[in-house]
Amino acid sequence: MGVxxxxxxxxxxxxxxxxxxxxxxxxxxxxxxxxxxSDALIITMLEECLVAYPPEIWERIxxxxxxxxxxxxxxxxxxxxxxxxxxxxxFDNQGRILIPPVLREKAALGQDEIVLAGMLTSFEIWNKxxxxxxxxWDVEQYQQIMGIVAGTGL
Numbered sequence: 033m034g035v036x037x038x039x040x041x042x043x044x045x046x047x048x049x050x051x052x053x054x055x056x057x058x059x060x061x062x063x064x065x066x067x068x069x070s071d072a073l074i075i076t077m078l079e080e081c082l083v084a085y086p087p088e089i090w091e092r093i094x095x096x097x098x099x100x101x102x103x104x105x106x107x108x109x110x111x112x113x114x115x116x117x118x119x120x121x122x123f124d125n126q127g128r129i130l131i132p133p134v135l136r137e138k139a140a141l142g143q144d145e146i147v148l149a150g151m152l153t154s155f156e157i158w159n160k161x162x163x164x165x166x167x168x169w170d171v172e173q174y175q176q177i178m179g180i181v182a183g184t185g186l
Contacts, residue, residue: 039068041150046160048145053136054128058148061155062127073129076118080166082131082139082157089153
């Protein structure tokens, strides 16, 4: 199996929500789901964006989080933010998912353009303005980020 056949979300797409808050998932991302995972997504908040996970990947996250302390304030805060905000989103017959209103509001997803960014086992859903701001910060921090990445052996 070649590297491009692995079940990874790669690349970026720019799109918009429809008037009802539905998002059409790009074909290249949808094919990863259809060919390798359940045809649904678990979506939650992370930083300023939403992150979409195939259910099988989300299950691994929940399994790890199950071992978190029930009294550690930081671990409970993570669960409160990341886990409690998660919603399962199923596809309609036109290949769209409805982003729940609370998640749309938290990520500032309205009628503006939206960027979907592949992150291998998940993909991020960004308000385009927030995406551009965040990627400017990434560029400003490039040398420091690359030093950390180099330390991982990449």
